[in-house]
Structure formats: C-alpha cells, structure tokens
Amino acid sequence: MEKGERENIDKLLREISEMEVDGMISNLGRKLEEEFKYRERKGREEGLIKGRIEGKREGIKEGKYEVVKNLIKMGVDLRIVAQGAGISYEEVMKIKEEVEKEKH
Secondary structure (H helix, E strand, O other): OOHHHHHHHHHHHHHHHHHHHHHHHHHHHHHHHHHHHHHHHHHHHHHHHHHHHHHHHHHHHHHHHHHHHHHHHHOOOHHHHHHHHOOOHHHHHHHHHHHHHHHO
C-alpha cells in the first residue's frame, strides 16, 4: 500500500472516529435530557400526590379537632373524648383550655 493511500485511509478513519464520537456525545446528551425530563415529571407527580395526601390528613385532623371541641362543649367526659378521638388525654386538656379561652 502506498504512503498516500495509507494517509487517506488514516484520515478517513480519524474522520469516521470523530463522527462516531460526535454521534455518541449527541446521543448521550439526548438520553441525559430525556432522563432529566422524566425524573422532573416524576418528581412533580410525586409532589402532587404527597400534597394531596397531606391535605387530606390536615383536613381529617382539623375535623377531628372540631369534633373534640364540640364534645367538650357538650360536657362529654374528657377521657371518653380522648378514647373516642384516638388522642391523648393531655391533648384533650389542651383543646379544653382553648375552648375555655374562646368563651372569655
């Protein structure tokens, strides 16, 4: 093989290698971007789900609080209120103090 042919082949191989590397880098960039978008979307979805769950919990907690207040106002035994609401007697006592403050 002549020197000129060998140089042409070497040049062609370098160009092909550069094109392959450029293609791989481009593909890698696209894959990374797709992965980033996927994870971003999943993160938003998980955040929305967690937000809904937390909102429901807060709603239930607020509803339970109102029921406890009403039972206290009705004069129901505080230990029964605690047991029925699934909270500690101490928590019922704190709510009772709040109810009494509201009266004044």
